[in-house]
Amino acid sequence: MPAEFRAFVAEQLAGRVERGVRRVAAADLPVGEVTVRVDWSSVNYKDALATQPDGRVARMNPLVPGIDLAGEVVASDDPAIAAGSAVLAHGYELGVARQGGFAEYNRLPAGWVVPLPEGLSAREAMTIGTAGFTAGLSIARLEARGLEPSLGPILVTGASGGVGRMAVAILLDRGYETWASTGKEAAHDDLQALGVSGILPRAEVIAESPRPLEAERWAAAVDCVGGATLPYLLRTLRYGGAVAASGNTGGAAFSTTVFPFILRGAALIGVDSAALPIAERRVMWERLATDLRPRGLGERVTEVTLEELPEALDGILAGRAHGRWIVRVAA
Numbered sequence: 232m233p234a235e236f237r238a239f240v241a242e243q244l245a246g247r248v249e250r251g252v253r254r255v256a257a258a259d260l261p262v263g264e265v266t267v268r269v270d271w272s273s274v275n276y277k278d279a280l281a282t283q284p285d286g287r288v289a290r291m292n293p294l295v296p297g298i299d300l301a302g303e304v305v306a307s308d309d310p311a312i313a314a315g316s317a318v319l320a321h322g323y324e325l326g327v328a329r330q331g332g333f334a335e336y337n338r339l340p341a342g343w344v345v346p347l348p349e350g351l352s353a354r355e356a357m358t359i360g361t362a363g364f365t366a367g368l369s370i371a372r373l374e375a376r377g378l379e380p381s382l383g384p385i386l387v388t389g390a391s392g393g394v395g396r397m398a399v400a401i402l403l404d405r406g407y408e409t410w411a412s413t414g415k416e417a418a419h420d421d422l423q424a425l426g427v428s429g430i431l432p433r434a435e436v437i438a439e440s441p442r443p444l445e446a447e448r449w450a451a452a453v454d455c456v457g458g459a460t461l462p463y464l465l466r467t468l469r470y471g472g473a474v475a476a477s478g479n480t481g482g483a484a485f486s487t488t489v490f491p492f493i494l495r496g497a498a499l500i501g502v503d504s505a506a507l508p509i510a511e512r513r514v515m516w517e518r519l520a521t522d523l524r525p526r527g528l529g530e531r532v533t534e535v536t537l538e539e540l541p542e543a544l545d546g547i548l549a550g551r552a553h554g555r556w557i558v559r560v561a562a
């Protein structure tokens with residue numbers, strides 16, 4: 232590998248963050264068994280927070296963000312991971328407390344590495360990325376609790392964004408009657424073309440209600456918005472339904488009552504992709520290449536270079552995401 236390579240660096244200075252492409256020395260790569268040439272990464276909401284002065288994500292400074300990556304192994308001290316093999320990684324400390332995916336090379340602990348599943352290119356893997364993984368995991372968690380298409384309609388919130396649109400695409404392919412909630416009118420045509428049965432404006436799912444329970448509507452929900460959305464979802468779940476909650480773009484705090492839980496047997500399932508043990512992570516990626524593969528993978532994908540990252544990072548933070556931004560890391 233070269234002695235130096237290009238990386239997008241975010242440096243916290245007094246009250247501001249300086250962002251841009253710099254040259255980084257290979258000698259400064261962190262310790263690990265597997266050295267990877269990064270071909271693709273993707274832009275996730277957490278990456279944008281990692282480049283904000285008050286984002287509360289970055290745990291090192293300066294930081295190369297990028298919570299996921301895919302590429303080729305150029306050197307390996309682990310007999311199970313051969314040089315030349317295609318791999319991906321995401322979560323753990325990547326792009327938070329350790330150099331992330333927005334760099335041409337990276338070095339990883341072998342226990343973080345996922346072999347690229349057959350049937351997925353590195354580009355497709357990062358089109359799915361952390362967002363699609365989280366969507367797939369949310370659906371797997373709901374199904375492990377007994378969800379199946381015959382139980383009724385599913386609502387996906389934040390449906391135009393990374394996690395949301397991927398969840399819609401996976402649910403539709405699995406035969407669910409899928410509804411979308413979005414704050415973007417401009418996303419309606421796309422969601423309808425994907426196959427949703429109906430669209431709820433964001434205003435409807437964040438509206439406050441004096442009633443602790445409302446008409447039973449949803450068999451389940453995939454929610455990455457949090458905040459004011461969760462009370463709506465909980466009070467409109469059908470008996471025995473569940474919400475898989477993974478995000479907080481709409482806020483962190485929410486207020487609800489115990490009634491959905493004690494009168495309708497509702498469940499709130501937390502979904503975390505970052506610290507998920509590697510064995511389950513590898514199984515999930517095999518599923519994302521097969522039975523959980525999102526419908527229309529490759530649609531609504533915007534490709535950016537390392538130099539073009541600031542626009543994508545600002546866009547995702549401003550709620551402008553529609554589908555996925557992927558990063559072509561190699562020059």
Ligand SMILES: NC(=O)c1ccc[n+]([C@@H]2O[C@H](COP(=O)([O-])OP(=O)(O)OC[C@H]3O[C@@H](n4cnc5c(N)ncnc54)[C@H](OP(=O)(O)O)[C@@H]3O)[C@@H](O)[C@H]2O)c1
Nearest residue numbers: 276389390391392393394413414478479480503504550552
């Ligand atoms: N738990 C985990 O392991 C995990 C993994 C990945 C992501 N996440 C979290 O999941 C959330 C979504 O991530 P993402 O990468 O999918 O982000 P994204 O692409 O920006 O999508 C988020 C969507 O949330 C909706 N939204 C609703 N209220 C909003 C508001 N007040 N401001 C901005 N957006 C709002 C928007 O969709 P509409 O306009 O369609 O409503 C937006 O497109 C984030 O909180 C992220 O940190 C968690």
